[in-house]
Amino acid sequence: MTFPVVGMVGGGQLARMTHEAGIPLGLRFKLLSDTPQDSAAQVVSDVVIGDYRDLDTLRDFARGCDVITFDHEHVPIEHLRALEADGIPVRPGPDALVHAQDKGVMRARLSGLGVPCPRHRVVTDPADAAAFAAEVGGFPVVLKTVRGGYDGKGVWVVRSEAEAEPPFRAGVPVLAEEKVDFVRELAANIVRSPHGQAVAYPVVESRQVDGVCDTVIAPAPGLSDELAGEAQQLALRIAAELGVVGHLAVELFETADGRILVNELAMRPHNSGHWTQDGSITSQFANHVRAVLDLPLGDPRPRAPWTVMCNVLGGDYPDMYTAYLHCMARDPQLKIHMYGKDVKPGRKVGHVNTYGDDLDEVLERARHAAGYLRGTITE
Known part of the structure; x- marks a missing residue:
């Protein structure tokens, strides 16, 4: 049996982790990467180095692929339409992806659908x-x-x-x-397949530092079942209305008066869903692969009452590998995910996941590990 070939445009950490999720399924990956040093290019065996903005490069890359999907949203829409005209499935398609590329288009369409926005x-x-x-x-x-x-x-x-x-x-x-006076940021992550099957992950709280995601808590603490259900239904409706295939992250503001407003959309695996690698029965990456191939979707339910993801950002401590000994010895249940990137101040170079029954303990474990790997915690 010949298993499908998934063509992934973009060589960042999202492509790296999506490739990892496809390995147990027997899938083959082909990668279009900017450089051989990119995160995913280090681990995928079939790598094409080229510029995704060049149509001829895209067409050559797409030959032999059963589906094309993305590590980022920046491929020109007209190029994606050309691939579709060539008979190559592109998921998500250009009519959906434009809403993640262009915030003006996204706001106009969501407003037309009656979706609550700033x-x-x-x-x-x-x-x-x-x-x-x-x-x-x-x-x-x-x-x-x-x-x-x-x-x-x-x-x-x-x-x-x-x-x-x-x-x-x-x-x-x-x-x-x-400027919305919000009490916290939430994210609703869903996955939708071409024939309309969809699954929704628990709504999470996303905590930002200097505009960069720092911590994600799943599920969002203290969020009412009613508001959580409203956020999931909203994300599912947006995916259906826009024709999204694959993973959709809907970033939300929760206001003091108990409303939710849509902030941003991402049509690919997303930082707010990294916790699912270790905290869900089926991760966002595995379900994204299943969706773009129109396979039955996996169970999104959590494995533990609480899961916390903390991003590992680069700092002044470049040798993170030597910090593994402390982190692994201190917390044998800790899950570390590194991206193979050179360490630069403020750059996302990895993340950690922790899970368990007590939120305070799970949160402390994740923050300690991320801080120690970065070098801001030394004990």
Whole structure:
């Protein structure tokens, strides 16, 4: 029997972990990577080095693949349409993926569907941003470049018209949003297959530091069953309405008056779902692979009452390998996932997962391990 070949565009850690999830299923992976040193290129045997923005490169790469999927959302939509015209399944398809590529398109479509979002509009210059601020009750407001932002990049909280100048220097449209007075950030992760089967993971709390995800707690502590169900149903409805195939992360604001608002969409495995590697019966990565191949989806239920994921960011301590001895000896149940990246300050180089019955203990174990690997904790 010949098992399917999954073509993965992008060589980052998401591709690395998706490849890992496909190994037990007997799947073959083909990778289009920027460099041989990329995270996934270090572990996938069939690697093509090339530029995903070049259509001829994409077409050559896609030959022999049964499906194309992504480590990131940046492949030009017109290129994906060309692959589909060539008869190659692209999942998620361009009509869905554009909503993760372009925040202006995403906001317009979600608003048209009646999905709760922050007040927003595309603005043309700092004066227009100031006019928007007046419309929503004054500064501060949030300005975002409609394309290319992630991990806090391409996002500005501005408190005056003068502060609104930098976002416009990139020469791309800018989306203005009201600054939501939220009590915490949540994420609803779901996976949907081409024939419409879908599964929903527990809604998680995502804690950010300097615009970068630091900690994820599954399930979100103290979240009512009603609001958790509302968030899951909202994510499932968005996936169905947009025609998403594969993993969808819906990042949410929870407000003080008990509402949820959609912040961002990601149509690929997501940092808020990394806990599922060790905390769920079927991980986000395994279910993403199943979905893009239209295989039956796996059980998303958690294995333990609590799972905590902490990102390991690079710091001034470059040799993380020697820190393994302490972390593994201190906590034999700890799960460490490293990405094969050079250590640079602030760069995501790995994550840790812990799980158990007591949230405070599980949270302390994860934070200690992540801090020790980074070098901010020395005992």
